[in-house]
Amino acid sequence: MTMEEKRYCYRYPHPAVTTDCVIFGFDGSRLNVLLVKRGGEPYSGWWAFPGGFIRMDESADEGALRELCEETQLKPSYIEQFHTYSEPLRDPRERVITIAYLALVKIQEVKGGDDAKEAQWFPIDHIPHLAFDHDVILRDALARLRERIHFHPIGFELLPDKFTLRELQTLYESILGIRFDRRNFAKKMHHLDILNQLDETVWPTPKREATLYSFNIEKYNELKQRGFRLEF
Amino acid sequence: MTMEEKRYCYRYPHPAVTTDCVIFGFDGSRLNVLLVKRGGEPYSGWWAFPGGFIRMDESADEGALRELCEETQLKPSYIEQFHTYSEPLRDPRERVITIAYLALVKIQEVKGGDDAKEAQWFPIDHIPHLAFDHDVILRDALARLRERIHFHPIGFELLPDKFTLRELQTLYESILGIRFDRRNFAKKMHHLDILNQLDETVWPTPKREATLYSFNIEKYNELKQRGFRLEF
DNA sequence: TCAAAAGTGTTCTCCCTACACCCATGG
DNA sequence: CCATGGGTGTAGGGAGAACACTTTTGA
Numbered sequence: 001m002t003m004e005e006k007r008y009c010y011r012y013p014h015p016a017v018t019t020d021c022v023i024f025g026f027d028g029s030r031l032n033v034l035l036v037k038r039g040g041e042p043y044s045g046w047w048a049f050p051g052g053f054i055r056m057d058e059s060a061d062e063g064a065l066r067e068l069c070e071e072t073q074l075k076p077s078y079i080e081q082f083h084t085y086s087e088p089l090r091d092p093r094e095r096v097i098t099i100a101y102l103a104l105v106k107i108q109e110v111k112g113g114d115d116a117k118e119a120q121w122f123p124i125d126h127i128p129h130l131a132f133d134h135d136v137i138l139r140d141a142l143a144r145l146r147e148r149i150h151f152h153p154i155g156f157e158l159l160p161d162k163f164t165l166r167e168l169q170t171l172y173e174s175i176l177g178i179r180f181d182r183r184n185f186a187k188k189m190h191h192l193d194i195l196n197q198l199d200e201t202v203w204p205t206p207k208r209e210a211t212l213y214s215f216n217i218e219k220y221n222e223l224k225q226r227g228f229r230l231e232f
Numbered sequence: 233m234t235m236e237e238k239r240y241c242y243r244y245p246h247p248a249v250t251t252d253c254v255i256f257g258f259d260g261s262r263l264n265v266l267l268v269k270r271g272g273e274p275y276s277g278w279w280a281f282p283g284g285f286i287r288m289d290e291s292a293d294e295g296a297l298r299e300l301c302e303e304t305q306l307k308p309s310y311i312e313q314f315h316t317y318s319e320p321l322r323d324p325r326e327r328v329i330t331i332a333y334l335a336l337v338k339i340q341e342v343k344g345g346d347d348a349k350e351a352q353w354f355p356i357d358h359i360p361h362l363a364f365d366h367d368v369i370l371r372d373a374l375a376r377l378r379e380r381i382h383f384h385p386i387g388f389e390l391l392p393d394k395f396t397l398r399e400l401q402t403l404y405e406s407i408l409g410i411r412f413d414r415r416n417f418a419k420k421m422h423h424l425d426i427l428n429q430l431d432e433t434v435w436p437t438p439k440r441e442a443t444l445y446s447f448n449i450e451k452y453n454e455l456k457q458r459g460f461r462l463e464f
Numbered sequence: 465t466c467a468a469a470a471g472t473g474t475t476c477t478c479c480c481t482a483c484a485c486c487c488a489t490g491g
Numbered sequence: 492c493c494a495t496g497g498g499t500g501t502a503g504g505g506a507g508a509a510c511a512c513t514t515t516t517g518a
Contacts, residue, residue, distance in 0.1 A: 009238035013288045014246035017318075017329055056245045056327050060318035084316040084331050086249075086292035095288050097249055097331075099316050166470085183472070184508065191506085207469045208515050398497085415499070416481065423479090439495050440488055 015086075015095040019064040020051035020134070022100065022141035023074065025107030026158040028167060030123045031174045032107065033138065035130070036071055037118035042092050043131030049138075050119070051098065064101045072119050076103035077157040082144045083137075090133045098132075102141050102148075104157040124174075149175055151230050153194065156215040162198060164210040165189065172232055192230065194220045247318075247327040251296040252283035252366070254332065254373035255306065257339030258390040260399060262355045263406045264339065265370065267362070268303055269350035274324050275363035281370075282351070283330065296333045304351050308335035309389040314376045315369075322365045334373050334380075336389040356406075381407055383462050385426065388447040394430060396442040397421065404464055424462065426452045 023034040035047040050071035054063040060081065068074060079101055086097045107121070122128065127138065149155050155171055169185045189195055196216045201209040220230075255266040267279040282303035286295040292313065300306060311333055318329045339353070354360065359370065381387050387403055401417045421427055428448045433441040452462075 005243050006241035008243070008245045009241040010246070010248075011237050011239070012248070012285065013240045014242070015249050015286070015288065016242075016244070017247050017249065053244065054247070054318070056247065057320055059320060060316060060329070081316065084292060084313065086286070086331070088289055088291060097292070097329075099318070099329075164470095181508070181510085182470090183510085186471080187473090188507080205469060206517060207467085208471095208517095210470060396497095413482075414497090415483085418498080419500095420480085437496065438490060440490095440497055442497060 013095075015097045016091075017054045017060075018051055018096055018098045019054055019060055019067055020049040020098050020100050020137060021064055021068045021079075021103050022049055022138060023068070023072070023076065023103045023105060024141075024145060024158065025105050025121060026171050026174070027107055027121070029170060029174070030125075032121040032123055033127065034072060034074070034105075034119060034121055035128075037120075038131055039118075046131040047120075047122075047128050048131040048134050054099075060099045064099070068103065074103075074105050076105050078104040078154050080148075083140055085133060085137060087133065100137050100141065102144055104154060106158065106160055108160050146176055150232055153215065153217075153220055153230060162200065162212040162214055164202065164204055164212060166204065166210065168213070176232070192223075194223070194230075245327075247329045249286045249292075250283055250328055250330045251286055251292055251299055252281040252330050252332050252369060253296055253300045253311075253335050254281055254370060255300070255304070255308065255335045255337060256373075256377060256390065257337050257353060258403050258406070259339055259353070261402060261406070262357075263403075264353040264355055265359065266304060266306070266337075266351060266353055267360075269352075270363055271350075278363040279352075279354075279360050280363040280366050286331075292331045296331070300335065306335075306337050308337050310336040310386050312380075315372055317365060317369060319365065332369050332373065334376055336386060338390065338392055340392045378408055382464055385447065385452055385462060391447075394432065394444040394446055396434065396436055396444060398436065398442065400445070408464070424455075426455070426462075
């Protein structure tokens with residue numbers, strides 16, 4: 001880099017600031033993470049989270065959404081900032097602080113929309129080595145997701161609008177890593193009264209049809225206002 | 233600022249990055265926040281959280297602790313990063329992104345150690361207008377504190393090493409803004425088995441003595457490892 | 465007729481909640 | 492002797508956990 005190119009000068013050293021987005025999707029049986037293959041140095045050819053440098057006229061939230069859209073064409077159904085990583089040597093080029101986001105997408109709605117980008121879904125238990133400190137970031141994102149799902153209905157953001165009870169249960173089981181009794185899970189969901197039972201059915205297996213449900217956000221908000229705590 | 237003083241140049245614009253520390257203390261009856269009065273512009277004379285610019289050779293965690301120590305001489309018994317604020321215009325001087333921390337101190341151990349600095353404790357319901365977006369930051373910090381206290385024993389970080397059951401209950405009530413039944417609260421604490429009942433007593437009122445307790449972190453860790461969830 | 469998955473109900477236990485009495489002390 | 496606050500016990504209800512049978516369908 002020549003001196004002429006360095007046009008932005010400050011009295012004190014400033015770090016660069018990026019956003020990184022950990023995007024979770026659920027394929028019906030397993031939790032997945034969307035990674036992009038890096039083109040340039042450093043870590044060329046490694047997998048990493050979509051993200052990039054924040055612009056001076058946008059907030060981190062806006063930057064995260066912009067980068068996410070640019071690199072993956074995805075519209076997340078949920079996004080939340082969860083931690084900022086600032087180890088001085090985490091990027092070999094210069095001091096880079098990254099603000100990390102956790103995003104959830106309804107994977108079914110966008111399958112195949114990956115464009116020409118080298119983006120790919122990886123099951124949560126088959127993640128390749130990641131660039132920078134992204135393995136740490138992933139671990140933290142998963143912990144936050146597990147924490148959040150206990151008291152917020154964000155699990156529904158990973159499912160299609162209509163789903164079966166079994167899909168919902170499999171989702172929770174794969175995120176939390178525990179198994180539920182099928183009958184107790186159904187009872188609990190019905191008791192919570194945040195699901196709409198639809199008239200439609202599907203054939204998830206060739207054996208027998210299953211009724212479809214949708215998430216009732218109005219009922220959820222009612223309950224929340226009355227001092228209610230969702231828990232799994 | 234003259235051109236000669238602007239010695240740190242980059243190809244792309246970089247924001248400045250600071251840390252800010254929301255420090256909570258409990259005076260025995262109310263939750264308090266430590267604020268410092270700003271000397272320089274902008275917001276000269278306004279109250280704000282202790283904090284400052286991050287150095288290029290330190291992580292945000294290190295920077296937050298350094299600033300906290302420099303400005304208040306306090307050693308927090310607990311500190312945790314909780315959110316990063318990045319609205320482009322939140323600082324009138326230049327683009328400043330701040331990484332906000334939540335800290336708890338045992339207020340009794342440091343009373344009067346405020347040095348010559350203009351630092352002062354404010355009860356949580358009598359907070360003056362704050363500089364920058366610090367009122368938003370405070371609101372978020374309080375929300376995080378309330379969220380954390382449900383499942384982590386961080387409340388004990390606000391109490392002296394020895395405390396009465398009433399002090400503990402008052403602490404929880406003032407943080408969560410709800411009242412507990414005295415008998416049920418005591419029963420729950422005893423049942424959790426994370427308190428050491430000491431042989432000592434104090435006279436919190438001139439009426440009758442009360443037994444002192446200390447927090448038993450070993451028992452808490454045992455329970456945590458067995459898949460236990462602390463809840464209030 | 466058999467295998468596989470959907471749908472549903474009961475019992476037991478534990479924890480939370482509401483609630484009342486006794487005791488020690490200082491005024 | 493009375494007001495104040497500390498310390499403890501009990502009964503009832505609700506939610507989670509354990510658990511089994513029936514139904515539907517394709518092979």
